[in-house]
Amino acid sequence: xxxxxxxxxxxxxxxxxxxxxxxxxxxxxxxxxxxxxxxxxxxxxxxxxxxxxxxxxxxxxxxxxxxxxxxxxxxxxxxxxxxxxxxxxxxxxxxxxxxxxxxxxxxxxxxxxxxxxxxxxxxxxxxxxxxxxxxxxxxxxxxxxxxxxxxxxxxxxxxxxxxxxxxxxxxxxxxxxxxxxxxxxxx
Amino acid sequence: xxxxxxxxxxxxxxxxxxxxxxxxxxxxxxxxxxxxxxxxxxxxxxxxxxxxxxxxxxxxxxxxxxxxxxxxxxxxxxxxxxxxxxxxxxxxxxxxxxxxxxxxxxxxxxxxxxxxxxxxxxxxxxxxxxxxxxxxxxxxxxxxxxxxxxxxxxxxxxxxxxxxxxxxxxxxxxxxxxxxxxxxxxxxxxxxxxxxxxxxxxxxxxxxxxxxxxxxxxxxxxxxxxxxxxxxxxxxxxxxxxxx
Ligand code: SF4
Numbered sequence: 149x150x151x152x153x154x155x156x157x158x159x160x161x162x163x164x165x166x167x168x169x170x171x172x173x174x175x176x177x178x179x180x181x182x183x184x185x186x187x188x189x190x191x192x193x194x195x196x197x198x199x200x201x202x203x204x205x206x207x208x209x210x211x212x213x214x215x216x217x218x219x220x221x222x223x224x225x226x227x228x229x230x231x232x233x234x235x236x237x238x239x240x241x242x243x244x245x246x247x248x249x250x251x252x253x254x255x256x257x258x259x260x261x262x263x264x265x266x267x268x269x270x271x272x273x274x275x276x277x278x279x280x281x282x283x284x285x286x287x288x289x290x291x292x293x294x295x296x297x298x299x300x301x302x303x304x305x306x307x308x309x310x311x312x313x314x315x316x317x318x319x320x321x322x323x324x325x326x327x328x329x330x331x332x333x334x335x
Numbered sequence: 336x337x338x339x340x341x342x343x344x345x346x347x348x349x350x351x352x353x354x355x356x357x358x359x360x361x362x363x364x365x366x367x368x369x370x371x372x373x374x375x376x377x378x379x380x381x382x383x384x385x386x387x388x389x390x391x392x393x394x395x396x397x398x399x400x401x402x403x404x405x406x407x408x409x410x411x412x413x414x415x416x417x418x419x420x421x422x423x424x425x426x427x428x429x430x431x432x433x434x435x436x437x438x439x440x441x442x443x444x445x446x447x448x449x450x451x452x453x454x455x456x457x458x459x460x461x462x463x464x465x466x467x468x469x470x471x472x473x474x475x476x477x478x479x480x481x482x483x484x485x486x487x488x489x490x491x492x493x494x495x496x497x498x499x500x501x502x503x504x505x506x507x508x509x510x511x512x513x514x515x516x517x518x519x520x521x522x523x524x525x526x527x528x529x530x531x532x533x534x535x536x537x538x539x540x541x542x543x544x545x546x547x548x549x550x551x552x553x554x555x556x557x558x559x560x561x562x563x564x565x566x567x568x569x570x571x572x573x574x575x576x577x578x579x
Contacts, residue, residue, distance in 0.1 A: 280421075281421060282424065282519065288456050295454050299455070299460070302517075302518075304461070306448045
């Protein structure tokens with residue numbers, strides 16, 4: 149088997165509506181697809197094209213567009229190639245269907261995304277707390293969560309002002325060379 | 336379960352009349368500083384400098400410091416790097432299980448003031464708000480030389496009797512507990528009876544009990560034996576209780 153995303157896969161995929169396929173290189177394809185069609189696409193890729201391994205589901209918070217982007221990374225052992233399927237869902241209410249029935253590892257990824265971004269996956273076997281068992285605040289990876297403000301509110305800081313540091317501060321801080329300056333000097 | 340009453344001899348009635356008591360104390364402290372068992376709780380990336388410090392290149396053992404695998408037999412609790420809030424709970428549980436006298440060393444800048452995780456929601460910033468830290472070794476991460484230097488410093492302080500953070504934990508337990516409750520919520524509890532231990536060591540002071548310990552007593556739930564489950568042929572069976 150050639151180590152390429154097979155050309156016939158392209159033909160097959162063209163039949164799905166609202167799909168945009170971009171070849172990143174010979175072994176990598178990016179697919180943007182409407183959220184409704186994703187389960188169909190995954191079923192097709194798994195059943196017909198050998199993409200049996202779901203390596204990850206990742207989430208991106210596009211707060212200005214009020215959308216979440218979900219990226220499904222699929223790997224085929226036969227053609228040794230990677231397909232990443234991108235969908236956008238509305239940020240509010242942030243609900244999507246689980247793909248657990250197709251790929252069982254999805255349970256962990258979905259649980260993780262639910263914890264970090266608050267996206268709810270319907271039909272996922274377990275949406276309880278996963279890693280942040282001690283956390284009661286809002287999902288921390290959402291862009292509107294201000295970690296710095298939360299830290300300032302929750303923790304105190306130790307003051308550390310020894311004399312040697314004062315001297316350096318008077319001379320303009322600990323940064324001897326500004327980053328711009330350092331960059332310019334390089335040929 | 337049957338309640339067992341173990342009579343505890345209070346150290347108050349023990350008079351130190353022996354004229355050699357002080358000499359003896361000094362000897363004890365010297366011996367203590369030369370034989371330290373170290374429980375290294377590798378919480379963060381700073382732990383990577385410990386293998387070279389312990390193995391043949393820098394060889395901590397020549398100072399009498401050895402790694403130990405259980406908290407109950409260890410003297411030093413070494414916190415190597417950032418402590419996430421989740422880890423901090425485990426660290427406190429571990430610390431309270433250690434037998435006194437016990438010493439806490441915070442390695443890495445992250446334990447001092449948050450280090451490079453200063454704005455992270457997941458890590459606790461100052462370790463000494465939750466545990467009595469005897470010594471900090473700053474650096475990101477400190478080299479094995481610095482670790483050894485810190486260890487020697489701790490030895491000196493043990494010999495001179497200055498390293499008494501564990502007494503501070505008993506004396507000001509209410510303050511430490513308050514900070515712990517602030518992070519973990521009001522229902523935070525550990526199996527150790529710190530107040531009882533404090534009075535056993537004759538260290539209970541005005542700061543041992545207070546509003547936070549009262550809150551602890553209000554919320555305290557009796558500890559239940561943990562049950563172990565084994566799954567056999569699809570059905571769930573209770574096989575035993577781990578406390579027996
Ligand atoms: S101080 Fe640096 S090396 Fe140490 S735990 Fe923090 S980030 Fe890691």
